[in-house]
Every structure is written in C-alpha cells, then in structure tokens.
Amino acid sequence: MNAIETSGLVKVFGDTRAVDGVDLTVPAGTVYGLLGPNGAGKTTTVKMLATLLRPDDGEARIFGHDVRADPNAVRRLVSLTGQYASVDEDLTGTENLLLLGRLIGHPRARARDRAAQLLSAFGLTEAAGKQVKHYSGGMRRRLDIAASILNTPKLLFLDEPTTGLDPRSRNQVWDIVRAVVAHGTTVLLTTQYLDEADQLASRIAVIDHGRVIAEGTKGELKASVGVGSVHLRLRDADQRPAARDLLAHVLDAEVSLDADPVALTARLSGRAAEQAAEALARLSREGITVDNFSLGQPSLDEVFLALTDKQKEAAA
C-alpha cells in the first residue's frame, strides 16, 4: 500500500496558488524527498497531508484514509516535525515529552519512562531538566523529532529538518532519520538541499511554484539535468573571457560567470571527469592559469535552472 497518494492537490491563499495541482505517490517504508526553494509550496503540501490545512481541491489519502473525510484516522498514523521546532520553549525537555506522552494516552509512569528513554537515545539526558529556550538549534530539532516518535508513527513528516543547523547537528539528524526508516516508518522529507535529499531519499519530487516539475529516483533526476559541473578559479580575472570561450568550445556546454571575478562554472553533459581533464589541459596550453578547480554534482540551482528551462521549452 502507498503511504501517500495525492491527485490534483490545490491550496490557494488569496491570489497565490501556493499548491497548484500536486500529484504524489509515496510508497510505504521509504524516504521520499520533496525538494524545492523557499515558497515553492513544500510546507503547504505537508500541512495539508498532516490535516493542518484543508485542501481547496484535489484528493489526498494517507494509507488509504482521506485527509478531508477522516482526519482523525490520519492523525493516528502521522507525526509532524515542523520547520520551526514544534516544542514548547518554556518547558523543559522532559516536560515536553511528558506532556505529549500523556496526550498520546500513556499512563503517567509509562510516559515518564518513555521520555527518559528518548532523551537518552537522542543525547539529551544532560539537558533534560533545562528549559528548551536554552537549547541550541540542533538540540531543539532533536527534541522535536523525539516528540514526533514518542509513539512511532507510520508516516513521519519532516519539514526542513536541518535548515539552519551546523554540519555536525545535520549529520546527527540524518542518522536519526535513517534509524527511524529502518524501523519501518515512511518519511516525507522536505528540503532545500539537494545533498540532503541525496543522502536520505530514495525518490524525489522537485517542486516549484506549487507544481511538481520533476519526479523520480535520484539517478533519474541527476541524469535529467546533466552529470554535474566543473568550477574553476583563475589566477587572473582578465583571462576569464578567454577561458569562457575556450570552455564553451571544448565542452560544447553552457558556461556561466560567477560573482567572484576569477571564477566560472561549466555544466557538463557526458563523461564528466574526461571532459574536465581535457578542458584543463586546453586551458593550460593556452596559457590560462587555473588556481583551483572542483568537479561538482549539479547544485540545486542548476537542477532548478535545468528543470525550469525544460518546462519553458515544453511550453513554447
């Protein structure tokens, strides 16, 4: 059975169609990534699926339960970790988990055990008695996720779980997500970061202006936007126009000038490493000194540019 099925989901705020006909199919037991920039409609989509917002049109089913017709059945199966930590800042970590444990229906003693257990598993035992407002961003996010799995949900919504976190905290959150999924929970993850979707998700939908503009496995998506790109830093800014022309010719690719006056980026299409090596050799033969270069996967910007270009072409 699919964890999530939506068809033609729409949410309108005033004149803005925040979500404009989203179709998603998320198989149970997987991590599904919803990738898009700020304001693309990710959070609105998640809120509709978590019964926080009523869809204006279309259908959404969570494990077969319609979010509009049977919200309580949906609420029993899902948990949401919002973009801004959904915990009470005035209470301590323990109190937050106790509160939610009691609300789920645990007896007092069991709620207490469960809170202690989760705090320890999330490395928050030391901070358990402190008010959440004194927590760091990473700790707050971990407490938030702990609160979401007090009663292991069948479907967990993680709305930008690592936005604003330092790399170590981000890795910790990723480890937690992997453990939760290994346990059989389906995760719908929204993110602005391609590498996060890359790390965690098995399928990804790219969303922009309230629409899904691409959907597939990671491999499929990457293939659709090219292999990646090569970033170069030259020693001399004056040589940049020459370098651009040369790269455009050798790689037969689009070359863009970065904000940094000595840097430029070329998108690669075929065998990335070979192409990049050849380009570097040609540059050095022409007397253009390259201080630094890196081969990168397509950045989120590039994925978007490529995907939205394709859309425009299709429309034309």
Added chain:
Amino acid sequence: MTVTEDIEALAAPDTNNLTEVLLDDDQPTRPSALSASLTFGWRAVLKIRHVPEQLFDVTAFPIMMILMFTYLFGGALAGSPGEYLQYLLPGITVTSVVMITMYTGVAVNTDIAKGVFDRFRTLPIWRPAPMVGYILGDLLRYVLASIVIMVVGLVLGFRPGGGFVGVVLGVALLVAFSFAFSWVWTMFGLLMRNEKSVMGVSMFVLMPLTFLSNVYVNPETMPGWLQAFVDVNPITLLVRSVRALMAGEFDASATTWTLVYGVVFTVVFGTLTMRLYNRK
C-alpha cells in the same frame, strides 16, 4: 551561551539505543476528553512555575486598583474610603478577574506563532482539549487574584456580611463566569494576527464593559440611555450577584442572568473558537 555549549559538547544521539526505543513501542489508548484537557491544564501550570513573573498581573495589578479607587473616590462618593470599600470591593474583584481573562487570548496567540500549536493539532485527541487546557490553567490565576484582593480588602477594612461562605460562593460564581467569558478571548487569540492586536481588542471590549457598569458607582445617577446599557451589561449582573452573595444575600434574577450569559458565551464563542481552530 556557555551553558548551551557545555550541554552540546556532551550531546550526541545514540542510534543503537534509538532502535531499541523504537522497538519498545506500544499503542496506547486515546486519552479521554477530560484527561487530555487536564494535561493541557498541567502545561499551563508548568508555565506559571517556570515564569512566575507572569503572576504580576494577577497580584500587583489588582492591589493597585483597590488602593487607587478606594482612596481616590472613597471620600467623594461614599463619605469615606472605608464606606466606599464595602461597595467597591466585590466589583473591583470582578473587574480585576475579568481583566485577566484576556491573557487567555494572548497565550493562544503566542502558541500559534510558535510551531507547538501545529503539533497539538496533529494529535488524535479531543479537539477542544488544548483550548479547555488554557482556560483551566487560567482558573488558577483567577482564584489567586481573588484571594489576593480579598486579603487586601479585609486588611483595609472590608467586612462582608456573608462571611467566609458568602465570599467563597461569590468568588466561585466569578470564576465560573470567567471560564465562560474566556472563550471570547480564545476566539480572538485565533483570529488576530499578533499578540498586540489581541491586547488591543481586549482592552477595547473590556474597558467599556467594566466601567459602564455598577462596579464603581450606583447607576441611578446615570442618564437613562446609559442605564439601559448598564442594566443588561453582564458585568453589572455578575457584580450584583457577587455583591449579594458576599453580603449573605441572594439576588435570584441577577444570578440567573449571569448564568444564562455564561452558557451563551460558552456555546457561542466556544463554537466559534473550535470552528477557527479546526480551520486555522
């Protein structure tokens, strides 16, 4: 800042441990409406415990009100502050407690601004429970404010004819009415964009409601059109009932109307609150 860093240094999630936690999972039964509401009430009490300064408005503010009005108007209105206090105290108790009800709206609004509200709304619990919880927590504040005012009143020379029982009955009626009246604020808490506008609307409603009543002066000296309003003002009816109870009497008509108002507030604004809550 250093505190945070110290904790952070020790903290790291343990995923092996986490797997065990996930396996140790049982499906609890959905809590009853009462249990869920009481849990939210407990949350309100915890907040008071962590931020006791917020009790300032239920302690210092009423004391200031009594002292100001007793000594400012007492001599002019009733011959002496002591005389006036006998008339004023039940009314000022009502005013002070009814004024604090607006903080229910502020609390609702503050929670919405933070993500915690969304979590409550995704829980499979009795829907009104969070709202009832706010108000339950506030009942504690109402009782506290009433006690403070009574103690200060007694010290200043208030001598209620109804004795201890009369005072307790009066306060009980006041607290019951305030519970009903709080639903007005939960509605505004959900409706307004921010805390400031909630406060603004609250003052706009509360100032005329408490002043255009029989709290401070006998309405007989007011012009007819104003008396017409004062007579049907729920605060007037509540004050009449509380005054009677504290004096050891019983004003059947005022008490009945007070209770009718209470039921109407709860039904109308409770319904509107829940409609907004479900839609938000």
